[in-house]
Every structure is written in C-alpha cells, then in structure tokens.
Amino acid sequence: MPTMAIMTGIQASGKSTFCQNNLPGYVRINLDTLHTRNKENMAMDEAFQAKKDMVIDNTNPTAAERKKYIVKAKEHGYRVIGYFMQSRLQECTARNELREGKAKIPAKAIAATSNKLELPSYEEGFDALYFVSMTKTGMAVEAWQVSTGTNHAAHNADFCLDGILG
Numbered sequence: 823m824p825t826m827a828i829m830t831g832i833q834a835s836g837k838s839t840f841c842q843n844n845l846p847g848y849v850r851i852n853l854d855t856l857h858t859r860n861k862e863n864m865a866m867d868e869a870f871q872a873k874k875d876m877v878i879d880n881t882n883p884t885a886a887e888r889k890k891y892i893v894k895a896k897e898h899g900y901r902v903i904g905y906f907m908q909s910r911l912q913e914c915t916a917r918n919e920l921r922e923g924k925a926k927i928p929a930k931a932i933a934a935t936s937n938k939l940e941l942p943s944y945e946e947g948f949d950a951l952y953f954v955s956m957t958k959t960g961m962a963v964e965a966w967q968v969s970t971g972t973n974h975a976a977h978n979a980d981f982c983l984d985g986i987l988g
C-alpha cells in the first residue's frame with residue numbers, strides 16, 4: 823500500500839530536512855516550489871497514478887488544510903502518516919534568521935503560522951502519527967502519545983511550556 827506522509831510544522835521547524843533524511847524516495851509535494859495549487863494538484867495526481875509514496879511538505883498548520891490531503895489519499899487507497907515537527911516559535915525564528923537571501927522570511931509570517939497551529943489528532947484519519955524534534959545530532963521521532971492536543975502538550979511539556987500554542 824503506498825503512503826502519503828503529511829508534515830505539520832511552522833517555518834524552519836525542519837520539515838524539509840526531515841523529508842530529505844527520513845523519507846528518501848518519496849515524491850515531495852511542496853507548494854513553495856510548485857507555486858500554484860493547480861500545479862500541486864497535478865504533481866499529486868501524477869504520483870497517485872504511479873502509486874508512488876509522497877510527502878506533503880507544507881506547513882499544513884490546521885486540521886482543515888490537512889483534511890483535503892487525507893481525503894484524497896484515502897480515495898486513492900493510500901496509507902496516511904502524519905509527522906508533527908516540534909514548533910517552538912523562538913527556535914524556529916532564530917533558525918530563520920540564519921538563512922540567506924529569499925529563504926529568510928519575515929518573522930511575523932512564522933508567528934502567524936504559529937498562531938493558527940492546530941495539533942494533529944488520530945480523529946483526522948491518520949493511520950500513524952509521530953512527533954519529531956531536533957536533537958544535537960539529528961532528529962528524534964516518537965509515537966504520538968494520545969489523540970488530544972491537551973494531553974499531547976502535557977506529554978511534550980517543553981513543547982507546551984515554550985508557549986507555541988499561545
């Protein structure tokens with residue numbers, strides 16, 4: 823069964839780095855490089871037709887945004903895996919500051935995504951869900967512990983304490 827992975831995480835949380843290192847062979851669907859929703863849909867359809875694994879490497883901060891991908895994936899008989907990147911606003915903003923040229927985006931764009939961020943849950947239809955955080959040596963992948971945001975925030979206390987949920 824082919825897989826669709828759906829990333830969730832604010833800008834500079836490490837989504838693309840994770841895809842590159844952990845999802846080799848997945849077709850990467852990224853709105854920033856495809857530019858339009860039309861081109862995004864065409865790239866997805868091409869991958870669906872070829873039954874290729876694919877990863878939606880956008881910020882995907884809300885359940886509503888994730889839902890359209892989940893529905894489409896299920897229609898095509900795909901397994902759906904969610905990866906939530908730890909999204910501490912301060913850390914991501916600092917990493918963005920280190921970027922050069924166009925890759926560096928306004929800090930307030932990151933804050934805006936942070937403000938609308940909704941933790942994913944199994945109720946959205948994920949077949950598997952993971953919490954990913956950066957470590958000194960790479961990235962740690964943990965199973966998503968519970969299906970509710972409140973309990974998950976408690977489980978990942980540092981994630982919660984940093985105030986990323988407002």
Ligand SMILES: Nc1ncnc2c1ncn2[C@@H]1O[C@H](COP(=O)(O)OP(=O)(O)OP(=O)(O)O)[C@@H](O)[C@H]1O
Pocket residue numbers: 831832833834835836837838839840880881917956957958959960961
């Ligand atoms: N283990 C790590 N520790 C510290 N920094 C890291 C680690 N892994 C990646 N980075 C850095 O974090 C930054 C953000 O990574 P990345 O570009 O993958 O984020 P992103 O979530 O895809 O952002 P965007 O939404 O803007 O595309 C990069 O500058 C990368 O070099």
Ligand SMILES: [Mg+2]
Pocket residue numbers: 837838839879
């Ligand atoms: Mg990226």
